[in-house]
Amino acid sequence: MDKLIYCLLLAKSNHTKPETILNSLKGVMEASLLAVEYHNISAIISDVTEKQFVANKQHAVEFALVIDKLAQKYTLLPMRFGSMMDSTGSVMDMLERNEVEIEAGLKKVKNKWEYGLKVLCDREKLKEELIAKQDNDSLNLVKPEIDPNKSVYKTYVLKKLSEHRAEEQILSFVDSILVEIKTYLRKLKAVDKCKKMTNETTIIDAVFLLDKKKKKEVINLVKDLQQKYPQLNFLLTGPWPPYNFVEINIK
Amino acid sequence: MINDSVIDRSKDITILELLDRVLNKGVILTGDIVISVADIDLIYLGVKLMLSSVETMEQLKSERQRIDK
Numbered sequence: 121m122d123k124l125i126y127c128l129l130l131a132k133s134n135h136t137k138p139e140t141i142l143n144s145l146k147g148v149m150e151a152s153l154l155a156v157e158y159h160n161i162s163a164i165i166s167d168v169t170e171k172q173f174v175a176n177k178q179h180a181v182e183f184a185l186v187i188d189k190l191a192q193k194y195t196l197l198p199m200r201f202g203s204m205m206d207s208t209g210s211v212m213d214m215l216e217r218n219e220v221e222i223e224a225g226l227k228k229v230k231n232k233w234e235y236g237l238k239v240l241c242d243r244e245k246l247k248e249e250l251i252a253k254q255d256n257d258s259l260n261l262v263k264p265e266i267d268p269n270k271s272v273y274k275t276y277v278l279k280k281l282s283e284h285r286a287e288e289q290i291l292s293f294v295d296s297i298l299v300e301i302k303t304y305l306r307k308l309k310a311v312d313k314c315k316k317m318t319n320e321t322t323i324i325d326a327v328f329l330l331d332k333k334k335k336k337e338v339i340n341l342v343k344d345l346q347q348k349y350p351q352l353n354f355l356l357t358g359p360w361p362p363y364n365f366v367e368i369n370i371k
Numbered sequence: 372m373i374n375d376s377v378i379d380r381s382k383d384i385t386i387l388e389l390l391d392r393v394l395n396k397g398v399i400l401t402g403d404i405v406i407s408v409a410d411i412d413l414i415y416l417g418v419k420l421m422l423s424s425v426e427t428m429e430q431l432k433s434e435r436q437r438i439d440k
Contacts, residue, residue: 198396200400
């Protein structure tokens, strides 16, 4: 029977032994959960046969809910969905081989939650708004004059120039919001990872790791930003277990 | 008061965010099985300020349990 691994946790981070909580939880496909312990760390597993295991949305949600419940009580590192080993002995060996790395990873995320912040917008509309905000002089520079006497080449160049300037404007606008967000997060001593322009609608995609006590501050930040930039959509999610802050590959 | 459509949208987003994490992030077990998931598309819709949370996940779970019964 294979073992599906949900997370690696620091058993010492709570006075209650993991088994007590595991008895009240069910894993993927209603399977019972078990803790494989090695010194201070434990792997939470359930039995699963590869043939039975269908990787679908429902099972992924069940998997995540187990991690989420345990994250309320323990410092943990979530495993990627579908991580399996062939026996409890193999799981124990894996804990032994990677003990130092796992403990270091757990230390980094202790007493912290992850949050996700996406800033979404209609890029074309935003482009138009930014151009409209320019003063008349720069507006003349940005808008190509459509003059029938001008060559097709010149009109093309002007159009491209205008597009280029509009893109530059968006980038500098996004940078200024990003600086605002990062400055605030730095004050809260958060660790962040931010990406810009990940697709047509997402101008900022950030995840950050923050002390569990600072939830209200994050919510207030997003509310303030939404009020300041009504043309954008701010999507804050969390608190999550630290999925984006586990930088270890275990063997 | 939050209306039903906002709650529905919040649930959808929570699910998307959750799947994005559970499928693409987390500790990787080198050399072991990695399952590919075929029936999940991650699409984000334009939304106004939205705060999704564990509470939404809890709600999803209890609803599913109700349906199962």
